[in-house]
Amino acid sequence: MHVSRITAKGQTTIPAFIRKAAHMNAGDTLTFSIKGDHVIVRKINSSEDEYLKGVEEILNEWSSPEDDEAWSTDS
DSSP: OOOOOOOTTSOOOOOHHHHHHTTOOTTOEEEEEEETTEEEEEEEOGGGOHHHHHHHHHHGGGOSHHHHHHHOOOO
């Protein structure tokens, strides 16, 4: 069994062994569902999900160094 804590912000780290076994990588999209007292985490391929594919294309419009600079809170 592998254990991870949840931070005050609700974040956690998926242990490396689990990420490797599930072929999870940085930038992957995950889904969460509840079944009884279990939380089920699944990796989904956005290129196979038409809704996510559309959302990803729209969000990529704002993914540039210029956008990062415009939205930066650093002064």
